[in-house]
Amino acid sequence: xxxxxxxxxxxxxxxxxxxxxxxxxxxxxxxxxxxxxxxxxxxxxxxxxxxxxxxxxxxxxxxxxxxxxxxxxxxxxxxxxxxxxxxxxxxxxxxxxxxxxxxxxxxxxxxxxxxxxxxxxxxxxxxxxxxxxxxxxxxxxxxxxxxxxxxxxxxxxxxxxxxxxxxxxxxxxxxxxxxxxxxxxxxxxxxxxxxxxxxxxxxxxxxxxxxxxxxxxxxxxxxxxxxxxxxxxxxxxxxxxxxxxxxxxxxxxxxxxxx
Ligand code: S3P
Numbered sequence: 001x002x003x004x005x006x007x008x009x010x011x012x013x014x015x016x017x018x019x020x021x022x023x024x025x026x027x028x029x030x031x032x033x034x035x036x037x038x039x040x041x042x043x044x045x046x047x048x049x050x051x052x053x054x055x056x057x058x059x060x061x062x063x064x065x066x067x068x069x070x071x072x073x074x075x076x077x078x079x080x081x082x083x084x085x086x087x088x089x090x091x092x093x094x095x096x097x098x099x100x101x102x103x104x105x106x107x108x109x110x111x112x113x114x115x116x117x118x119x120x121x122x123x124x125x126x127x128x129x130x131x132x133x134x135x136x137x138x139x140x141x142x143x144x145x146x147x148x149x150x151x152x153x154x155x156x157x158x159x160x161x162x163x164x165x166x167x168x169x170x171x172x173x174x175x176x177x178x179x180x181x182x183x184x185x186x187x188x189x190x191x192x193x194x195x196x197x198x199x200x201x202x203x204x205x206x207x208x209x210x211x212x213x214x215x216x217x218x219x220x221x222x223x224x225x226x227x228x229x230x231x232x233x234x235x236x237x238x239x240x241x242x243x244x245x246x247x248x249x250x251x252x253x254x255x256x257x258x259x
Contacts, residue, residue, distance in 0.1 A: 187255070
């Protein structure tokens, strides 16, 4: 019994060491983020992450143990990213732009890099209605869908530190723009009509484009929307020819300066 008690005491000591180490690690993350921010250094450094992973793996001989430790470590990394993100963005990142401008891809990339929560407006609406966007347009009409967008956007103002990926038509209503600016920095993603066509050509859940998949229609609709898009935007990012990672870096750099 004494032996067991002794072991349990040791375990408690281990936990204390882990807690202290974690607290210290999270403080370091905050300091590093502040330093990078002050000196304009890239916030995201995937190669550093990889270096850490392989260093750790090399230190553990036992394979089973290594898998377990790495599992915990991945969570530590994920939480460190969340801490970093919260420090950088105490507001929402609102992505707007024409259909196919890359809002979903970039939201996904931001969620991978910074462990940010993403709200894909179209997806939330489709899930709540229990039908696809095309079906909502068909059954209830466009106005009904636009009202759902406005309602959802209002609701989202309770959230903080999330990425909101808006449907392409959201900035067309001034009341929506007022909502998104309450709590968020609005980032407009742009792309040429040719790039857009290329990105949307195989998709069939965009009722406005379904029978209009050509550069002329896309250019004209883009032109009609341009003023509203630009008026809503705090930051504009052109996406043609850039990787998702490059675009995310640009968002982080410009959002920081736009504060
Ligand atoms: C629309 C864009 C779509 C979707 C709906 C209407 C628009 O979202 O909300 O088909 O009016 O531009 P994506 O921009 O995500 O494709």
